[in-house]
Amino acid sequence: GHAVDAFALVGTIAGIATTLGYGVLQLSAGLHQVAGWETESAGFRIGLVAVVITLAGISAASGLDKGVRRLSELNLMLAILLLLFILVEGPTSFLFDALTDNIGNYLSNIVGLSFRTYAYVPPQESGWYGGWTILYWAWWISWSPFVGMFIARISRGRTIRQFVLGVLLVPTAFNLLWMTVFGNTAIWIDTHQAMGALAQTAGNVDALLFRFFEFFPLAKGLAALAIVLIAVFFVTSADSGAFVIDTIASRGAPNSPVWQRLFWALVLGITAAVLMVAGGLKALQAMTLVAALPVAIIMMALCYGLWLGLLADRAHYSQELAPATTFWSGQHWRRRLTQIVHQSTETDVRRFLAGPVQAAMREVSKELERRGIASSVQHNEADGAVWLSIPLEGVRDFLYGARPVRRALPAFLVREAAEPENRRAHVFEPITFFEDGREGYDIQYLRDEEIIADILRHYERHLSLSADQRTHLLSKAPGHHSGGG
Secondary structure, three states: OHHHHHHHHHHHHHHHHHHHHHHHHHHHHHHHHHHOOOOOOHHHHHHHHHHHHHHHHHHHHHOHHHHHHHHHHHHHHHHHHHHHHHHHHOOHHHHHHHHHHHHHHHHHHHHHHHHOOOOOOOHHHHHHHHHHHHHHHHHHHHHHHHHHHHHHHHOOOOOHHHHHHHHHHHHHHHHHHHHHHHHHHHHHHHHHOOOOHHHHOOOOHHHHHHHHHOOOOOHHHHHHHHHHHHHHHHHHHHHHHHHHHHHHHOOOOOOOOHHHHHHHHHHHHHHHHHHHHHHHHHHHHHHHHHHHHHHHHHHHHHHHHHHHHHHHHHHHHOOOOOOHHHHOOOOOHHHHHHHHHOOOOHHHHHHHHHHHHHHHHHHHHHHHHHOOOOOEEEEOOOOOOEEEEEOOOOOOOEEEEEEEEEEEOOHHHHHOOOOHHHOOOEEEEEEEEEOOOOOOOEOOOOOHHHHHHHHHHHHHHHHHHHHOHHHHHHHOOOOOOOOOO
16 A cells, blocks of 8 residues: 555656656757757756756646646647658658568567577677666656556546557557657668768767757757757656656545645656756666666556456456346337337436336335335436435445436437427437446336336346455445445
């Protein structure tokens, strides 16, 4: 609990502070290249950190939608603009060939490269492994609590498939394209135009990008665009980092005071500045390596927990539950047909919920009370929702509810409505909701006794799943609809 939060807090601060440090070094090189300023002094770099953190604080105080989102969208547009310019002005045909080759090499060697430790080569030749592979893996690991929590917050309601596509596959594909366009263009220029001049600058990583731009038209404009891109990237990293660090420090409080986010943004800036002044790049790298080790151990435990959670999720949601039409028979078929043809309004659904549905719930509640089982039926006048809840000891409470939900009608149904008053673009349906957040279904065709039977089926299912050891992770989790609605 607290130990994991503490390690995640330190790891996140270290990862973001390292990123800010690298960013300031690169911004310094860019400003020197574009404006000719003297940017090597510690005072200038600390000033840059102060500017970035000030902008990040303003963004963090504005909230996720107004601050972080708008800056992120600006950042993405600038990155795509720069990428397309290099792709068009560079050796385009060669780059497309290289992209195919790079993807093939990546897929062919990913397993071998992931496990390679250079155990059988001389120590002086394995320096690349420590200076790049281990360092960057540690850097990414230190970012994992921050990125994971931030993406989880903005991805609530997404499926795992959507999450994998949007968070893993699309960024990986974009990264392959980015590395190919910039990396292979640099190789081509160094071979065909610079005659090795770029390779000689490789030791100065901060200035290499701006030296690369000198071989393109509008070099000053490209350098200025890159400076803005780097600055905005680090501002978005710092402000979203302040959000997540504040969430960790406040134990997940949803609406913490603005001053707390500003405080953590200030901590990030001070940490980056102190590390740069104390030891420069080496201090930043050492901080990353130290902070990443405990986070890596926590990540392995989280992977195991995720596996258990997926197993519990599968066991919980894979049990089939037939929709309301399971109760149908040949009886009352004319009434069923009338209900199908009629397009219910919100008033119809509210009347149905406040009448037959609530009456059926009260019948069940009365019988439960007679058997010594506490229960309650509640009706929310504001949104029309009605629900039956049964508190349970040690596990998630049982809840069966229904609320009016608006649904758009297909155009052909609007045109072919038999009754003129039914020709509307939307219809309302009484949709069930449950404490575990499962997707609900329409119950407007159920009769009183069928509603009671549906409640009992869910209650029996809830008790069975609560007693199953495989689903304890979900059975004891907080509910999604506590308090109804």
